[in-house]
Amino acid sequence: MIAVLQRVLESKVVVDGKTIGAIDQGxxxxxxxxxxxxxxxxxxxxxxxxxxxxxxDAEGKMNLSLQDVSGGLLLVPQFTLAADTHSxxxxxxxxxxxxxxxxxxxxxxxxxxxxxxxxxxxxxxGADMKVHLINDGPVTFYLKx
Numbered sequence: 001m002i003a004v005l006q007r008v009l010e011s012k013v014v015v016d017g018k019t020i021g022a023i024d025q026g027x028x029x030x031x032x033x034x035x036x037x038x039x040x041x042x043x044x045x046x047x048x049x050x051x052x053x054x055x056x057d058a059e060g061k062m063n064l065s066l067q068d069v070s071g072g073l074l075l076v077p078q079f080t081l082a083a084d085t086h087s088x089x090x091x092x093x094x095x096x097x098x099x100x101x102x103x104x105x106x107x108x109x110x111x112x113x114x115x116x117x118x119x120x121x122x123x124x125x126g127a128d129m130k131v132h133l134i135n136d137g138p139v140t141f142y143l144k145x
Contacts, residue, residue: 001031001032001033001034001037001041001042001045001105001109001144001145002031002032002034002081002082002142002143002144003029003030003031003032003045003049003081003142003143003144004029004030004078004081004140004141004142004143005027005028005029005049005052005054005140005141005142005143006027006028006029006030006133006135006138006139006140007026007027007054007055007135007136007137007138007139007140008023008025008026008027008028008074008133008134008135008136009024009025009134009135009136010022010023010024010025010133010134011023011026011028011072011074011131011132011133011134012074012131012132012133013074013076013121013122013123013124013129013130013131013132014129014130014131014132015123015124015127015128015129015130020122020123020124021074021121021122021123022074022121023071023072023073023074023119023121024071024072025069025071025072025136026066026069026071026072026073026074026119027049027054027066027071027072027073027074028074028076028131028133029049029073029074029075029076030076030078030081031075031076031077031078031081031106031109032077032078032079032080032081032082032096033077033079033082033096033097033101033102033105033106034082034095034096034097035095035096035097035098035101037097037101037105038105039105039108041145042105042108042109042112043112044145045109045143045145046109046112046113046116048143048145049066049073049143050065050066050067050073050113050116050117051065051066051067052065052066052141052143053065053068054066054139054141055068055069055071062139066117067117070119071119072119072120072121073113073117073119073120073121074120074121074122074123075106075109075110075113075120075121075122075123076122076123076129076131077102077103077106077122077123077124077125077126079093079096079097079099079102080093082095082096082097083095083096099126102125103125103126106125107125110122
């Protein structure tokens with residue numbers, strides 16, 4: 001699984017003109033699912049995201065996690081993260097999970113996140129989403145498990 005974490009002051013996902021998920025300070029996470037991913041992979045990535053230290057402490061050093069600052073978590077499915085862009089002028093999605101597997105694993109990820117953390121919002125798998133955010137820093141990290 002692939003995650004792009006963005007530390008945000010606020011973020012929201014809009015589908016058909018309606019906000020379906022929104023957070024204030026926290027992490028907006030774009031989540032890509034690859035063919036070989038499973039629930040074990042999802043669990044490992046979720047733990048990293050919840051504990052990843054990207055928020056500033058009293059001295060301004062990135063020593064605090066999402067849990068430490070009680071920030072929001074906005075999970076957005078994005079299959080294009082699994083694209084192979086090594087050559088050519090068009091991405092290949094041969095390593096991306098098929099839609100059924102991707103949807104199931106994204107759903108599992110959201111369910112586990114909500115079981116372990118109380119401030120979770122999400123986008124909609126397969127929808128044409130408009131993602132709005134104010135990146136704080138900017139601070140952005142790419143995680144792969």
